[in-house]
Amino acid sequence: xxxxxxxxxxxxxxxxxxxxxxxxxxxxxxxxxxxxxxxxxxxxxxxxxxxxxxxxxxxxxxxxxxxxxxxxxxxxxxxxxxxxxxxxxxxxxxxxxxxxxxxxxxxxxxxxx
Amino acid sequence: xxxxxxxxxxxxxxxxxxxxxxxxxxxxxxxxxxxxxxxxxxxxxxxxxxxxxxxxxxxxxxxxxxxxxxxxxxxxxxxxxxxxxxxxxxxxxxxxxxxxxxxxxxxxxxxxx
Numbered sequence: 001x002x003x004x005x006x007x008x009x010x011x012x013x014x015x016x017x018x019x020x021x022x023x024x025x026x027x028x029x030x031x032x033x034x035x036x037x038x039x040x041x042x043x044x045x046x047x048x049x050x051x052x053x054x055x056x057x058x059x060x061x062x063x064x065x066x067x068x069x070x071x072x073x074x075x076x077x078x079x080x081x082x083x084x085x086x087x088x089x090x091x092x093x094x095x096x097x098x099x100x101x102x103x104x105x106x107x108x109x110x111x112x113x
Numbered sequence: 114x115x116x117x118x119x120x121x122x123x124x125x126x127x128x129x130x131x132x133x134x135x136x137x138x139x140x141x142x143x144x145x146x147x148x149x150x151x152x153x154x155x156x157x158x159x160x161x162x163x164x165x166x167x168x169x170x171x172x173x174x175x176x177x178x179x180x181x182x183x184x185x186x187x188x189x190x191x192x193x194x195x196x197x198x199x200x201x202x203x204x205x206x207x208x209x210x211x212x213x214x215x216x217x218x219x220x221x222x223x224x225x226x
Contacts, residue, residue, distance in 0.1 A: 032213035043115060043203055043217035044156070051213075088156065092212040100146055100169050101205075101212045103156040 003027050006089055006104030015113050019076040023089035023104045026070065030091040033065050034101065035074045038086045047074070047087075079111045116140065117218035119204050125224045131192040134221045138185055138206030144168070145187040146207075146215060147179055151200040162187055163210050194225045 006023045013019055021035075031052055036044035050056045053067045062075040072091075076083055086108045090101040116139035126132055138145050147159040149172075158171035162181035173179075176194075181187045191198060201222050205215040 032211060034213060034215075036217075041150075041201055041220070041222075043117075043219040045115070046214065046216060049213050090156075094211055100158040100161050100171060101156075101215060102158070105155040 001026065002105075003102050004089060004091060004104040007107055008105055010108040010110055012110045012112060013079055015079060015081060015111055017079050017111070019074075019079050019083070019109060019111075021074040021076075021087050021089075021107050021109070023072050024070055025072070025091060025102075027091075027093065027102075028067075028070070029093035030102075031094050032092045033063070033072050034090040034092075035061075035063055036088040036090060036103075037083075038088060038106065040085075044088055076109075079109075081111045081113045084109055084111050115216040115218065117204060117206050117216050119202075119218035119221050121221060122219065123222045123224075125226060126194060128194055128196060128225055130194050130225075131190065132194065132223065134189040134191070134202050134204075134223075136187045136189070136204030136206075136218060138187070138204075139216055142206035142208050142216075143185065144207045144210055144212070144215075145181055145185070146205040146212070147173075147187070147189050148203045148205065148217075149200050150203060150220070154200075156203070159189070161210075161212075168210060191223070196225050199223055199225045 118137040161169040207215040
């Protein structure tokens with residue numbers, strides 16, 4: 001079983017829809033949770049990060065972390081065709097032994113105009 | 114533009130050869146991470162350096178090695194190349210060692226023929 005599970009999609013939505021992207025994880029030591037957007041095999045672009053549980057909002061994007069369920073989400077409001085990309089969740093733990101991001105496999109999102 | 118610079122963008126080489134990939138981190142970032150992204154494996158962590166010292170190792174093959182120089186740029190050396198080494202190689206950098214808020218370069222696309 002992978003440490004981070006993410007539905008690969010593709011997820012196809014009409015323009016203006018609310019998109020929900022999710023990841024589950026098994027390592028309870030993870031404390032930082034990130035969302036990256038990757039266009040056509042370009043470099044992943046950091047969208048947001050959250051420390052521990054809770055919500056964080058940035059424009060049309062909202063990240064949620066539920067550590068009790070080991071479940072994180074990214075919501076995109078008023079989705080645009082330019083949001084079409086692969087979305088990767090990533091997480092890391094503080095302290096010794098774990099200093100690199102563990103990524104989900106990515107969800108491919110298509111926003112239809 | 115993330116501020117992380119990777120060269121070259123593309124590399125085509127033959128099996129058995131050796132190549133060097135270069136990464137310049139964002140100004141002020143002390144950590145450099147190397148990741149490999151292939152179609153069937155997603156983003157795999159290879160190795161991390163912090164201020165010139167190796168801090169974490171992931172799934173890096175013995176044929177691969179890396180180093181971080183005093184000016185903080187890093188090089189990833191891949192030797193005895195095999196067809197299966199064809200992939201995108203990304204470098205990321207961050208200020209600290211926890212790996213959160215890591216910014217990625219645009220990658221080097223390696224093709225081994």
